[in-house]
Amino acid sequence: MTKPQEIDVMEPAERKPPKEKFDQLEAYIESLETTKGALIEILHKAQNIFGYLPRDVQLFVARKLGIPGAEVYGVVSFYSYFTTKPGGLHTVSVCMGTACFVRGADKVIEKFKEKLGIESNETTKDGLFTLKDVRCIGACGLAPVVMVDDKVFGRVKVEDVDDIIEMYRSNKEEQYAD
Amino acid sequence: MQIKSLAELDKIKQEASVKVMVRQHRNSEETNKNILVCGGTGCLASDSDKVIKNLGAILKAKGLSEQVQVIRTGCFGFCEQGPIIKIEPDNVFYVRVKPKDAKEIIEQHIINGNRVERLLYKDPQTQEKVHTQEEMAFYKKQLRVALRNCGLINPEDISEYIALGGYQALGKALTQMSADEVVDTVKKSGLRGRGGGGFPTGLKWEITRKQQDKEKFIICNADEGDPGAFMDRSILEGDPHSVIEAMAIGAYAIGADKGIVYIRAEYPLAIERLTKALEQARELGLLGKGIFGTDFNFDITLKYGAGAFVCGEETALINSCEGKRGEPNYKPPYPAEEGYWGHPTCVNNVETFANIPVIMTKGAEWFASMGTEKSKGTKVFALAGKINNVGLVEVPMGITLREIIFDIGGGIPHGKKFKAVQTGGPSGGVITEKNLDTPIDYDGLLKIGTMMGSGGMIVMDEDDNMVNIAKFYLEFTMDEACGRCAPGRIGTKRLFEMLHKIASGEATMDDLDALKQLAYMVKDSSLCGLCQTAPNPVVSTMKHFWNEYLDLVKDVDHPRGEGKYVPKNKIGMKS
Numbered sequence: 138m139t140k141p142q143e144i145d146v147m148e149p150a151e152r153k154p155p156k157e158k159f160d161q162l163e164a165y166i167e168s169l170e171t172t173k174g175a176l177i178e179i180l181h182k183a184q185n186i187f188g189y190l191p192r193d194v195q196l197f198v199a200r201k202l203g204i205p206g207a208e209v210y211g212v213v214s215f216y217s218y219f220t221t222k223p224g225g226l227h228t229v230s231v232c233m234g235t236a237c238f239v240r241g242a243d244k245v246i247e248k249f250k251e252k253l254g255i256e257s258n259e260t261t262k263d264g265l266f267t268l269k270d271v272r273c274i275g276a277c278g279l280a281p282v283v284m285v286d287d288k289v290f291g292r293v294k295v296e297d298v299d300d301i302i303e304m305y306r307s308n309k310e311e312q313y314a315d
Numbered sequence: 316m317q318i319k320s321l322a323e324l325d326k327i328k329q330e331a332s333v334k335v336m337v338r339q340h341r342n343s344e345e346t347n348k349n350i351l352v353c354g355g356t357g358c359l360a361s362d363s364d365k366v367i368k369n370l371g372a373i374l375k376a377k378g379l380s381e382q383v384q385v386i387r388t389g390c391f392g393f394c395e396q397g398p399i400i401k402i403e404p405d406n407v408f409y410v411r412v413k414p415k416d417a418k419e420i421i422e423q424h425i426i427n428g429n430r431v432e433r434l435l436y437k438d439p440q441t442q443e444k445v446h447t448q449e450e451m452a453f454y455k456k457q458l459r460v461a462l463r464n465c466g467l468i469n470p471e472d473i474s475e476y477i478a479l480g481g482y483q484a485l486g487k488a489l490t491q492m493s494a495d496e497v498v499d500t501v502k503k504s505g506l507r508g509r510g511g512g513g514f515p516t517g518l519k520w521e522i523t524r525k526q527q528d529k530e531k532f533i534i535c536n537a538d539e540g541d542p543g544a545f546m547d548r549s550i551l552e553g554d555p556h557s558v559i560e561a562m563a564i565g566a567y568a569i570g571a572d573k574g575i576v577y578i579r580a581e582y583p584l585a586i587e588r589l590t591k592a593l594e595q596a597r598e599l600g601l602l603g604k605g606i607f608g609t610d611f612n613f614d615i616t617l618k619y620g621a622g623a624f625v626c627g628e629e630t631a632l633i634n635s636c637e638g639k640r641g642e643p644n645y646k647p648p649y650p651a652e653e654g655y656w657g658h659p660t661c662v663n664n665v666e667t668f669a670n671i672p673v674i675m676t677k678g679a680e681w682f683a684s685m686g687t688e689k690s691k692g693t694k695v696f697a698l699a700g701k702i703n704n705v706g707l708v709e710v711p712m713g714i715t716l717r718e719i720i721f722d723i724g725g726g727i728p729h730g731k732k733f734k735a736v737q738t739g740g741p742s743g744g745v746i747t748e749k750n751l752d753t754p755i756d757y758d759g760l761l762k763i764g765t766m767m768g769s770g771g772m773i774v775m776d777e778d779d780n781m782v783n784i785a786k787f788y789l790e791f792t793m794d795e796a797c798g799r800c801a802p803g804r805i806g807t808k809r810l811f812e813m814l815h816k817i818a819s820g821e822a823t824m825d826d827l828d829a830l831k832q833l834a835y836m837v838k839d840s841s842l843c844g845l846c847q848t849a850p851n852p853v854v855s856t857m858k859h860f861w862n863e864y865l866d867l868v869k870d871v872d873h874p875r876g877e878g879k880y881v882p883k884n885k886i887g888m889k890s
Contacts, residue, residue, distance in 0.1 A: 174656075176638035181580065181619055215640040215797070216621035218580055234542035235737065235773045236699030238787050272622070272791075275545035275582070276357045277699035278394025278706060289360035 158186050159197060166201050176202065176212055180219060189220045217272075225260040225267040227305050229253075232282040234273030241295070242281035246270055248298040249283075265306070317600030319608040321486040324477065327599075331474035334384075338403045338467060339479075348383045348425060351401040353466065355390030355552055356545075356584055362414055363387075363398035369417035374425075383425055389553015391466035392707040393453055396436060401448065401466070408448045409434040439703055439725050453704045456723050458685070460693045461509075461546075461669040462709045465553030470588050473595040476556040482601055484675035485560050488567055489607045497568040498524055501671065503679035505691030510536055510627065510664030511739070511768045512844075513690070513757040519661055522651040523569040526659035531571035533562055534655065534662045536632060537578040537585070540624035541740035542791065544771035546695040547665035549707055551578070551585035554669065555592035559615060561671035563602065566613045569661050574615040577632055581622065589617065624741075624795035625845050627769075629654075629662040631797065642799045643843035664769070666695055686712035690756030700736075700773040703728050710755075717751040720774060731776040735859065739768030741788045741795075742848035744855025745781070764855050766848075781860040782867060785852045786814040792849040803846035806837035810850060817867050824868055831857065 165182050169175055179202070183194050190213050199206040213219045231237075231246040246257065249268055253261050260267045276282050279291025283301065290301060318324050337349045352358075352367050370385045391399045396410035400420070407430055409420065416434060423429050435444040436451060445451050459465075468475040476482070488497050502517030523531060535558060539547040551558065562574045578586055593615055596602045604612045618636050625631045626641040629650050635641035636655060654660025670692060674682045683691045690712040696719065699705050703725030710719060716736060720726070727733050735745040744765035746753075753759050757767050775784065793807040813830045816822045834850035834857075841847045857864060 174636065174638040177621055177635065178619065178638075181621065212638070212640055216623050217794075218620075218622035235740070235771065235787070236543045236705070238542075239700045239773060239775055239779055239784070243787075272540060272581075272624070273542040273545065274356075275539075275548050276360050276394070277543055277545060277697060278357045278397060279360060280699065280705070282360075291360055 153193060154187050154191065159194075161186050162194070162197070163201065166198075172202050176204075176209065177216075180209075180213060184219060189223045191221060191223075195221075220258075222258075222260070226265050227285055228267045228269060229301075230269045230271040230274070230284040231257075232272075232274045232276075232280070232284070233270045234275075234277065234280075236273075236277035237281040240280040244295050245281055245283065245293050245298065248295045249302075252298055252302055266302070316598075318482075319600065319605075321483070321490060321607070324482055324486055324607075327474060328477050328480070328483075331478035335468065335475055335478045346382060348405070349403045350383060350385045350420075350425075351388045351403065351466065352385060353389075353391050353397060353399040354387035354470075355394070355397075355549055357390070357394040358397035358399060359584070361397050361411075363412075365414035366398055366400065366412055366417055369414050370421065373417055373421045377421065377426070379421070379425065383421075386469045387471075388467060389465040389470050390462075390549040390707060392457075392462065392549075392709075393451075393704065394707070395703070395705040399466075400434075406447045406449075408436060408445075408451070410436045452725060453706065453708070453723055456714065456718060457709055458693050458711050459709050460673055460682075460685075461550060461666050461695055462553070462707065463673065464557060465549055468554065470553050470555055471591050473556060473592065473599065476554070480676060481556055481672070482560055484672040485563050485567075485601065486607050488564050488675055489609045489611055494524065494568050494570065497564060497675070500675060500679045501568070504674045504682040505679075505686075505689075506667065506670055506674065506682065507690060507757060508664060509666035509670070509694065509770070511742070511766070513767060516663060516667055519651055519663070520565060520568050522649070523571075523659050523661040526652060528659050530573075530658045531569055532655045532658060532660040533566045533569060533571045533574045534629075534632070534636070534660060535562055535574070535576040535668055536627060536629070536662055536664045537576055537582075538620040538626045538632060539579060539582075539665075539769065540627050540795075541769045541771045543699050543773050544697045544740060544769045546697055546707055546770055548579075548582050548585050550665050550669050551582070552588055555585075555589045556596065557672055558589075558665055558668045559592055559596055559602070561668035562615060563606065563613050564671055564675060565661060565663065565668070567611055569659070571661070572612045572614075574613065575618050575636060575655070576615060577618045577620060577626070577636055579622075580619040586617065586619075593617075623797070624791075625797045625843070628843055628845060631843070632662060633660060640797070642797045643845070645842065666770075687754060687756045687759075689758055694755070694767065694770055696770045696772045698724050698772050698774070701727055701731065701776040701779070702774040712756045713754045715752050715754055716746060719755075719772070720751070724774065727774065727776050731778065734775045734777050734779060735781070736775065737765075737773045737784070737852070738771070739766040739848075739851075740771045741791050742766060742844070742851055743768050743771075744851045745775075745784075745859055747859045764858065765851070780818075781856040781863050782814065782818050785856045786811065786818050788852040789814055789849070792845065796846055796849070800840075800842035800846070802837045802840040803842060803849070806833060806841070807846060807849050809833060810837065810853060814853070817864060820867055820869055822868055827857075827864055827868060 195209045196206050199209045257268050257270045283290045283293045374380050398412050400409040400412050423431050498520045506516045507513040602614050623641045626635045628643045630644040631641040633654050650660045686692050693709050693711050695709045735747050737745050750763045789811040793811045796803040796807050798804045834853045838850050
């Protein structure tokens with residue numbers, strides 16, 4: 138929470154999210170009975186629509202609610218669920234709950250960092266993987282746990298990391314093929 | 316249809332009880348069978364969904380869909396052995412079932428009536444196959460109150476909850492009791508908050524009730540952020556109606572008509588099941604206007620958390636509900652006096668609520684007969700780490716840690732030696748061998764330098780380095796501290812840096828001194844509970860494993876053994 142988050146000062150034109158998404162968000166905000174106290178709900182919705190919360194989206198929300206942009210950013214940067222950076226195609230979440238930690242999750246995440254060449258909360262250059270260390274997933278019986286998108290891998294060993302990455306790397310070609 | 320009286324509820328109960336009768340009465344004459352498959356997050360992660368699909372398909376192919384029901388239940392608790400299947404009324408418990416085992420289960424067990432021996436649980440100590448749930452060491456010493464319906468009913472079907480006596484407590488409270496009597500019953504039961512603090516629930520209700528304000532709120536704290544605890548999630552996934560019913564009872568008692576469940580966005584399955592449960596309760600008129608034909612109105616909305624540990628603290632939670640940063644406020648005023656949008660607000664934890672309906676139906680005396688003098692009832696623990704039987708266990712207060720770890724938990728795997736157990740999550744401390752026989756309750760744990768917390772229990776073996784463990788917890792609290800007060804913001808960061816320095820072998824004795832001093836400073840001067848308790852893992856590991864710290868200090872050729880080193884500061888460890 139204390140870590141400052143980076144925010145893009147300039148949003149390159151081609152990365153500007155499409156207008157339809159803003160319309161979708163606007164429709165949601167207008168469907169609410171009241172916007173009093175609804176900032177977090179709206180940001181949840183916005184992150185659902187856009188995948189992340191870039192500067193433009195935060196300012197859009199601020200204008201719609203008639204509150205300062207700083208207040209929106211204050212909330213976005215406070216909660217770890219909100220992100221201001223676009224994620225990769227796959228999100229690799231390594232559970233860092235205590236149960237997973239004592240069973241070696243720290244070694245597993247180190248291996249992922251080494252293999253993917255990124256730190257946690259970063260995305261690989263090819264845009265394929267985003268690595269995250271997450272708080273307890275709540276599947277402590279399977280510790281250590283790694284989650285790739287929605288798929289849970291239990292009892293992960295350092296040796297398994299290569300296989301998991303490879304599984305999704307080879308998928309990439311299929312997805313590009315169709 | 317809308318339920319307007321206890322009699323109408325009873326009618327639904329009678330009709331629905333046929334469905335669950337097989338599961339309650341161990342009547343082997345019964346030809347109908349229920350196959351219960353665990354649908355908790357742990358088991359779903361190991362393909363229990365595919366098991367259900369296969370079972371259904373095979374039953375259909377064999378023309379048995381009528382006689383045999385496949386039911387997706389909540390968590391059985393024995394997560395280590397998932398996916399778990401239970402066949403009723405035969406009372407047979409299969410573990411680590413794979414999707415391809417479905418065929419054998421149906422052909423061997425359902426059709427031929429023979430147990431599939433290889434899928435039975437093997438006791439790690441005796442190496443014998445165990446046939447029923449009750450014979451398993453893991454379940455023998457447990458007493459399921461809050462988890463009473465988890466793994467027994469289909470959480471997505473309100474009639475199964477009603478069949479087991481659900482919503483009777485609400486009906487009784489609304490039609491036969493005054494609000495004061497409800498508060499009194501909860502007070503007499505001795506129930507204390509299961510979220511960690513242990514504040515008497517009845518007293519909290521009474522304070523909220525006494526406030527003079529037309530608008531009041533009741534909030535369920537389902538923002539389970541403790542790494543390694545998952546009981547709230549299991550209750551919401553396995554028995555959502557018990558929480559809804561309890562919130563309605565609480566609302567009646569304090570005089571509120573609006574409820575909020577503040578739930579982690581990271582728990583999609585719990586959100587889904589709770590949403591379904593709310594819809595079903597509204598359809599039956601158990602939420603909404605004029606519940607049970609009285610003039611009591613009540614409804615519940617959901618608010619999603621967004622990943623902040625501090626939001627488990629009630630004032631922070633309320634700020635977050637209002638759409639703000641989840642920073643805690645200074646207390647008093649307590650939320651019971653001035654909470655959500657300035658109105659009196661009662662915040663209770665999921666597990667606390669899960670106990671309420673059963674207290675109302677079975678009575679305060681029944682509940683108070685369990686547990687110890689000052690901690691009544693049972694507590695759910697999430698047993699994890701280096702232990703054979705990982706899972707959720709519910710035990711009466713007053714049981715010893717040794718019983719939980721060695722009898723229920725089955726001891727330490729791979730023949731390793733037990734080293735310590737951390738209770739209370741990042742706010743707690745470690746307990747070593749010498750305190751294993753302390754009876755567990757709120758005060759007992761405080762006495763040995765740790766706390767109940769939400770009930771996470773992480774077991775460590777001889778391979779774990781305690782400096783590393785302390786560093787791990789400090790990294791967590793440093794990240795999760797909200798940043799509002801300086802001791803929390805800067806203090807936890809400095810503590811982490813010092814631990815990092817020690818762990819990497821760069822530290823001197825002076826650093827150890829400074830670490831101690833700062834630990835007490837942060838403890839004494841932080842704004843809220845999160846950072847007041849953040850140094851606990853440091854203090855407690857230093858107290859019990861001082862040698863491991865000394866081993867890492869580079870400039871001291873210290874003689875091994877505790878107590879040889881005399882700290883320069885007066886703020887030494889009290890041992």
